[in-house]
Amino acid sequence: GQNIDQPTEMTATEGAIVQINCTYQTSGFNGLFWYQQHAGEAPTFLSYNVLDGLEEKGRFSSFLSRSKGYSYLLLKELQMKDSASYLCAVRRGYGQNFVFGPGTRLSVLP
Amino acid sequence: GAGVSQSPSNKVTEKGKDVELRCDPISGHTALYWYRQRLGQGLEFLIYFQGNSAPDKSGLPSDRFSAERTGESVSTLTIQRTQQEDSAVYLCASSLDFGGQGYIQYFGAGTRLSVL
Numbered sequence A: 001g002q003n004i005d006q007p008t009e010m011t012a013t014e015g016a017i018v019q020i021n022c023t024y025q026t027s028g029f030n031g032l033f034w035y036q037q038h039a040g041e042a043p044t045f046l047s048y049n050v051l052d053g054l055e056e057k058g059r060f061s062s063f064l065s066r067s068k069g070y071s072y073l074l075l076k077e078l079q080m081k082d083s084a085s086y087l088c089a090v091r092r093g094y095g096q097n098f099v100f101g102p103g104t105r106l107s108v109l110p
Numbered sequence B: 001g002a003g004v005s006q007s008p009s010n011k012v013t014e015k016g017k018d019v020e021l022r023c024d025p026i027s028g029h030t031a032l033y034w035y036r037q038r039l040g041q042g043l044e045f046l047i048y049f050q051g052n053s054a055p056d057k058s059g060l061p062s063d064r065f066s067a068e069r070t071g072e073s074v075s076t077l078t079i080q081r082t083q084q085e086d087s088a089v090y091l092c093a094s095s096l097d098f099g100g101q102g103y104i105q106y107f108g109a110g111t112r113l114s115v116l
Helices: none
Strands: A001-004 A009-013 A018-025 A030-038 A044-049 A053-057 A060-065 A070-075 A084-092 A097-100 A103-110 B005-007 B010-013 B019-024 B029-035 B045-049 B065-069 B073-078 B088-095 B113-114
Touching: A001 A084, A018 A030, A018 A084, A018 A103, A030 A060, A030 A070, A030 B019, A044 A053, A044 A070, A070 A084, A097 B045, A097 B065, B005 B045, B010 B019, B019 B065, B019 B088, B029 B073, B045 B073, B065 B113, B073 B088
Parallel strands: A009 A103, B010 B113
Antiparallel strands: A001 A018, A018 A070, A030 A044, A030 A084, A053 A060, A060 A070, A084 A097, A084 A103, B005 B019, B019 B073, B029 B045, B029 B088, B065 B073, B088 B113
16 A cells, blocks of 8 residues: 655744654655645645655755655745645656655744 | 646536646656645645556546546546536646656646536
C-alpha cells in the first residue's frame, strides 16, 4: 500500500521557525517533493529530495531520511505570506507515479 | 505559453450533464497530469499522459471520467453524467519528464467545478 501523513494544521508566529513533517510508506521510493499552495491558487514547487540529507534554498530547507520514511520542510523567518498549505509528494518508481499527502495548512500570525 | 493554462476557471453545471475541461501545458513538456482536489483535501491523481505512450488511467474514479491528449499539446478531461460528488477543483500539471528535477510539476490554476 501507500500512505503519506502530514499534520492537518499548524500555527506559528511571524519571524519564527516552523517544521512541517511528512512520513510516508510507499514502495519504490524515488524522490520527495514539497509544494506550496495558497488558498484558491495552484500548487508551486518548493523543493526536491532524492538522497538523504538537507537541501537548503533561502528561507526554506527540506530534509529526507529514506530509511525512516521521513521528510520535513523547515521555514525560517516566517512571513505572513507563508500562510498556505504545504503538500508533500512522493514519486514512486521510474515512471510518473506521484502520491500526494493531504497537505498541512500553515497559519502565520502577527 | 509561459505557464499551464486551464479553462474554464469556473464551471457550474446541473447533475446529469456532461462537462469538458481543458488544459494547455507548458510548451515542450512531454508529461501531463490531471488531479482532483476536493475542498480542504489533498490532490487525488486521475490520469497521466507521456508523449505518445498509452496514458496511465489508474486514478480515474469511474467510467464517467475520460481524458484525451493530442501528442504533446492540449488535453481535455470529460466527465459524463456529472454527480454532486464530482464537485471539486480539477488541476492540470505538466513536466519535462526526465532527470531528477525534470519531474517537477507545474500546475495550472485549476477549474472549479460545481454540480448542482
